[in-house]
Amino acid sequence: VRYPEKQKAETHEKILKAAARSFRERGSDSEGIGGVMKELGLTKGGFYRHFESKGDLYTKSLSQAFIEVAERMRQVAESAPKGQELRAIIEHYLSVEHVNNPGCGCVLATLGPDISRQPAAVRKKLNQQMHVYRDAFAPYFPGRNIEEKRARFAVLFSSMAGVVIAARALMDKRDRERLLTAARSWFIQSFAGEK
């Protein structure tokens, strides 16, 4: 069956998005191509018209995920009152919603350790995406120059990712909220200069 005009591009993007969610929710194994394609009402055989391999999908879908997350953060920052952008970003990142929705959340917080186990080529590509991600936020950071802003970005975001990871590992709901609340007020105080 030959399929309608623009369908291929649509399917391609659907696979990308579904995979980006699946990898973040379930890890880089444990669902697989068959599962993702099935979710979309397709069969796994067709996958290879869109991607070279599972590794190819992994790299591309995570790149996509970095972009999506950055875009969302940018919106949060833009809709915050002037001077409160960083605070808004911190509150958004350390929210219960983020912790409860890994599928559309920060890549570092869902697949960080996994990324460091990838072959060099994959890590390289993802490192580039991380830099794009970083440079989208550097403007909101305090610091005398770009180097200082970048350094603060790196410390804050990696720290917050750790908090989200720990919160997700905790089973007790109240422990989780307590951790998030404590972290929120501490990060805001330290980085956004308030309580």
Place this chain on the structure above:
Amino acid sequence: VRYPEKQKAETHEKILKAAARSFRERGSDSEGIGGVMKELGLTKGGFYRHFESKGDLYTKSLSQAFIEVAERMRQVAESAPKGQELRAIIEHYLSVEHVNNPGCGCVLATLGPDISRQPAAVRKKLNQQMHVYRDAFAPYFPGRNIEEKRARFAVLFSSMAGVVIAARALMDKRDRERLLTAARSWFIQSFAGEK
């Protein structure tokens, strides 16, 4: 072949330690029972005389890992000058050595996201271990009462885990060292009250 007196206990512990390292280095998949047993010069068939299943090994070896890491941290704290314990812990945790040796490093920083994907029973057991881990350090934390100390412990350790994860994801050695240095001085300043 019937094997010498205490050999079983020794083998049991060897498997536990090798698995604790393997899981942290390569993730919860990607080496497997066969590989771990082979490393020890054994065949995989014998594995089931020691553990019920791979999941059983996972839980027990990570519990072991929590204990080992806590013990090491305790040593670091004890050999530090009076009043400098927390600072010593931070420096040790955020060292290049820790980043370069995931196999004997912090469990949260190697398998944090993985833990949150485990079935409830496994998470429960690991949560208990995390509490033991926490209570071993609470004494070194500032705070008016045990609750405050625990809260600070949770924020500091989860943040530091995030930094180690991010450092491991970075390919460029200098980026990595820059992140660690920035994080070290920031955490020490914030938690251990110095620069």
Place this chain on the structure above:
DNA sequence: TGTACATCAGTGAACGCGCGTTCACTGATGTAC
């Protein structure tokens, strides 16, 4: 406008591989007599 043909996204069965698990077997050690 109509017709013949090439294209190629998607199908569904099959293949290969690795891994977790099982199981019949081995044989040196510990124990009972």
Place this chain on the structure above:
DNA sequence: TGTACATCAGTGAACGCGCGTTCACTGATGTAC
């Protein structure tokens, strides 16, 4: 002290399963004439 026997850690082959990948095939659409 000596002998017969039970035990059980470890072996190695086999099994089943799921997953990534391949491939011959389909047939509606787009294109060439």
